[in-house]
Amino acid sequence: MKRELAELTVIKTGPGTSIQDLGRIGFSGFGVPVSGAMDAFAMKWVNYLLGSSENAAVIETLQPGLKLQFNAPTKICVGGALAKIKLNENLISLDKVIPVESGDILEIGAQTLGAINYIGIEGGFQTDEILGSRSFYQGITSISQLSKGNNLSYFKGKSSSITKGAKVKISRDYLEDEVLEVYKGPEWRFLDTESKEALNSSTFTLSKLLNRMAFQIEELVPNLLQEMATAPVYPGTVQLTSGGKLIVLMKDAQVTGGYPRVLQLPEKSIAQLSQKRAGSKFRFKIK
Structure with a gap:
């Protein structure tokens, strides 16, 4: 009925x-x-x-x-x-x-x-x-x-x-957890040692530039990567521009992008990050 x-x-x-x-x-x-x-x-x-x-x-x-x-x-x-x-x-x-x-x-x-x-x-x-x-x-x-x-x-x-x-x-510990588990992205292997260390050990700050498409991070990560031809991207993909800007793609993100994909957040870490406000501090834990 x-x-x-x-x-x-x-x-x-x-x-x-x-x-x-x-x-x-x-x-x-x-x-x-x-x-x-x-x-x-x-x-x-x-x-x-x-x-x-x-x-x-x-x-x-x-x-x-x-x-x-x-x-x-x-x-x-x-x-x-x-x-x-x-x-x-x-x-x-x-x-x-x-x-x-x-x-x-x-x-x-x-x-x-x-x-x-x-x-x-x-x-x-x-x-x-x-x-x-x-x-x-x-x-x-x-x-x-x-x-x-x-x-x-x-x-x-x-x-x-x-x-x-x-x-x-329900545990809401994940709302306060500053550690985001991530996986190495397709272009991780092209990073120099110093850039890898920065991504693995730095504390980052969430920028005011955030929406359902992407969250930007205030700190820069200097690198020698070159922009590339467009490649598939997904919610949770972390892009690194040649200028050192980190961009975390969120649920309304485009399906392709031209910046190197250095990290990938799983669903749990996307949820954690989405619940953080501008100015929040966090670190990546690379699996």
């Missing part, structure tokens, strides 16, 4: 709020970025607690200030960064399934640890699925981020559904 759809309305939001799932896999040959949740660990966790599919679409918000109003009952779960979350002005817990009723208002407030929150909903948000994904991306989906007045569809639940059960805890 087909489930009845309801909607919520975005009352308020800052820039960068979007719908994300695990992304578009298998289309890079056509120039289509993967996209998907920056912190896939937190996204999967809220879906797990809700009993939804691992790939169910969630709201990703990159800063506080999101305010949503529901027009029908459902269940939600908020995860990711430590933040002040309110439902109808009452504080609610992260990582807990919360029943909501028609007219309820959810607010994401100040974040005290981390930089991204995920709002999951039972069954996932039912936005348009394009190329196997609901993830927003400019030029593929009709909008690239949520704005005031947007409506989002979800499956209508039963009224006054009370959630009971054991309280679960």
